[in-house]
Amino acid sequence: MIGLTKKDALACMGAPASRRYAAQATEIWTYPGVTVSDTPPWAAGLDFATLRGSEPCEVRVVMTNGRISQVSYGMPGGRGLFSGRQCIFAAGPCAQIAALRQ
Numbered sequence: 404m405i406g407l408t409k410k411d412a413l414a415c416m417g418a419p420a421s422r423r424y425a426a427q428a429t430e431i432w433t434y435p436g437v438t439v440s441d442t443p444p445w446a447a448g449l450d451f452a453t454l455r456g457s458e459p460c461e462v463r464v465v466m467t468n469g470r471i472s473q474v475s476y477g478m479p480g481g482r483g484l485f486s487g488r489q490c491i492f493a494a495g496p497c498a499q500i501a502a503l504r505q
Contacts, residue, residue, distance in 0.1 A: 404464070404497045407471045412464065415496035419464070430466040435459060436476070436492035438484065460490035 404412070412432070419432035438458045458478070465473035476490035477483055484490060 404471050404474055404494065407497060409466055409469045412466070412471055412497070416464075416492075416494065425465075428468045432464040432466065434462040434464065434492055436462050436490040438478075438488045438490055440487055440489075458488075460484065460488075462490060462492050462494075 407415075416434060420435055421433045423431050425431050436459070438460045461477055461479055463473075463475045463477065464471055465475075467473075478485075
């Protein structure tokens, strides 16, 4: 998704849940996601992250000069993801747009 334009991001991800301006040419867009474990089922007893249910998370997309420059994932309030967890959200259409642009 790095390098996609603001127009492309809006087309593939929709409007962000929140938007704030960090600097003159920098915006931070936040999208809701949900956490899942990346531990295989057979290893559930070895990783306590699998004991946690799905939780809300945030996908933060940084726009610099009208293009995506960074994507990060975390818990609401800026906390990092718990060990063994991933934040998922619908970004498939963005990957297709990015592939077409290359």
